[in-house]
Amino acid sequence: MSRKIVSLGLALLFTLFAGFQYNDPDPWLWIVIYGYVAVVGFLAAAGKYWMFSITLGLGAYLAGLVYLAPSVYEWLTHHRNVSLLYGMAPDRPYIEQSRECGGLLIAFLGMLYFYRGAKQAG
Secondary structure (H helix, E strand, C coil), X not given: CHHHHHHHHHHHHHHHHHHHHHHCCCHHHHHHHHHHHHHHHHHHHCCCCCHHHHHHHHHHHHHHHHHHHHHHHHHXXXXXXXXXXXXXXXXXXXXXXXXXXXXXXXXXXXXXXXXXHHHHHC
């Protein structure tokens, strides 16, 4: 029972995350990224685990993390004194890309939770 409650809570949280993206520079990408996790979460709360969809999400988010990892590395090694809350600028792409990497990490962890739930459900 608690897994269903957590799944519903995560689904609602990711729905909220998706809703906050309307003012992002690339809103539709992030609405889809967070919305996908929300849909998987609502399905998990209903006891429906579609392993293909979960694995597809995990793979896509992992690919995005690998793609954006060099920006995080650049920020950590060369610009650690610059806050990620600092405004975006063309000469500092590592700020936005590091933020995006954090968002993908959150989405990946959400999908990982649903993956584990699917494995336990059999």
